[in-house]
Amino acid sequence: MSAPVPTAETRPFWDGLKARELRVRWCSACGRLEHPRALLCPRCLNPLDWRPVSGRGRVTSWTVVRRSFVPGFAPPYVVGAVGLDEQPDLVLDTTFDIGADALSTGLPVEVVFHDDRRGFSRYAFTAVDSGRNPLLT
Numbered sequence: 001m002s003a004p005v006p007t008a009e010t011r012p013f014w015d016g017l018k019a020r021e022l023r024v025r026w027c028s029a030c031g032r033l034e035h036p037r038a039l040l041c042p043r044c045l046n047p048l049d050w051r052p053v054s055g056r057g058r059v060t061s062w063t064v065v066r067r068s069f070v071p072g073f074a075p076p077y078v079v080g081a082v083g084l085d086e087q088p089d090l091v092l093d094t095t096f097d098i099g100a101d102a103l104s105t106g107l108p109v110e111v112v113f114h115d116d117r118r119g120f121s122r123y124a125f126t127a128v129d130s131g132r133n134p135l136l137t
């Protein structure tokens with residue numbers, strides 16, 4: 001698998017993953033998060049900044065990949081989408097660190113980070129620790 005090549009526009013995203021932050025574009029004028037990455041807010045055309053988000057959300061969809069499409073990802077693996085807690089209509093494509101049998105629509109999940117042997121980091125989502133006290137999170 002070839003490593004991503006950050007550009008000036010995407011470097012904050014990749015640097016965020018290394019720093020264990022999930023960063024998405026944010027409009028300081030109207031407060032909306034945007035993803036995939038864009039340079040201008042599609043609503044007010046304000047230049048977008050990068051902002052770390054909580055990394056918590058809920059599963060919106062998923063599927064099991066059973067054929068090899070992406071070098072470095074050995075099937076079977078689970079891909080899908082997560083709506084962020086900060087803005088549920090902002091949906092991130094992702095892989096999951098939990099099996100499809102443990103997934104359900106609306107399942108609370110949180111981001112996890114993985115370091116590649118070649119020195120770049122990627123994100124995935126896993127189930128929120130069910131033993132965690134929700135009053136303390």
Ligand SMILES: [Zn+2]
Pocket residue numbers: 027028029030031032041042043044045046
């Ligand atoms: Zn805006």
